[in-house]
Amino acid sequence: MDWNTTYSKGRKYPQFSDVFLDELLALLSKRYHSSNIGRVVDIGCGRGELAIQLAKRGIKVTGFDSSEKALELARANAVEANVDNFVQFIKADIEKFEDNKLEKEIARAQLVICKLVIAFLNDRVSFLKKINLNMRDKALLLLQTPVFLDKKGLTNHLSSISVPKNKIENELKEIFSNFSLLKEELMAEGVFLNTYVVKKN
Numbered sequence: 001m002d003w004n005t006t007y008s009k010g011r012k013y014p015q016f017s018d019v020f021l022d023e024l025l026a027l028l029s030k031r032y033h034s035s036n037i038g039r040v041v042d043i044g045c046g047r048g049e050l051a052i053q054l055a056k057r058g059i060k061v062t063g064f065d066s067s068e069k070a071l072e073l074a075r076a077n078a079v080e081a082n083v084d085n086f087v088q089f090i091k092a093d094i095e096k097f098e099d100n101k102l103e104k105e106i107a108r109a110q111l112v113i114c115k116l117v118i119a120f121l122n123d124r125v126s127f128l129k130k131i132n133l134n135m136r137d138k139a140l141l142l143l144q145t146p147v148f149l150d151k152k153g154l155t156n157h158l159s160s161i162s163v164p165k166n167k168i169e170n171e172l173k174e175i176f177s178n179f180s181l182l183k184e185e186l187m188a189e190g191v192f193l194n195t196y197v198v199k200k201n
Contacts, residue, residue: 015049020183025057027197028111028140041109043094043102043131044117048074048087055083062105063089095121097130106134115144119163128175132200141176141198148191158191165194172198 016024028037037059042051045063047070054061055078065071071089078084090101094117097103106112112131118124131141146162148154154162172179176198183195 016053018053021053021057024142024182024197025059037110039105039109040111040113041102041105042113042115044114045074045089046070048077048089050113050115051087051089052078052081052083055086056081059086061087062109063087064092064094064102064105065089066091066093095123095127097134103130103134106131106139107136109136109139111140111142113142115142116146116161118143118145118168119161124163124168125171125175128171132175135200137200139200141200142182142195143172143179143198144193144195146187146191147194150190154190158188162191165192172196176200 025037037057040051040054040059040061042048042054042061042063045051045065046067048063051061051063051074063071063074065074068091071091074087074089075084078087078089092102094102112135114131118127121127135141145168146158147165147168148158148162149165151159151164169179177200179196179198181194182197185193187193
């Protein structure tokens with residue numbers, strides 16, 4: 001997919017509600033026994049909407065994306081929201097973990113977010129293993145992706161943006177110490193938008 005063209009056309013994607021985000025941060029605060037959430041890494045940050053939502057709550061965020069156009073929009077959005085001192089956006093091939101930038105940021109973060117990305121990867125198992133390897137102790141991974149139970153009857157579009165539910169859950173189980181389904185929403189007939197909270201192995 002040509003992400004620069006996609007973002008140039010003004011394409012937007014579903015965002016977390018403020019209520020859901022506050023619930024997530026409360027969960028993280030409980031895990032760390034502190035209301036001070038240190039750092040977040042947003043992998044596949046796109047236009048930076050989620051990073052900016054977090055920055056408005058005083059959280060330092062580093063966003064990574066392969067699309068220069070997306071990052072250009074993200075930086076402009078951060079300036080407009082007056083949170084550019086809380087966020088940084090870095091261009092990277094997120095599957096290659098190039099130049100150690102992504103590994104270093106993941107190792108510093110208390111929360112790693114991978115939202116609407118996993119279905120577009122060439123090798124998601126290798127990608128998830130790298131995240132687990134680099135995450136600090138007690139860090140959490142928030143993974144959101146469309147999933148399907150049965151590919152039969154799905155449109156080509158839905159099939160291309162979603163993953164088999166049993167397969168992704170088995171992969172999470174094998175790679176990480178444990179995971180839970182935080183939220184499940186019907187996205188289209190036969191497809192759900194699932195949000196998982198995953199703990200480092």
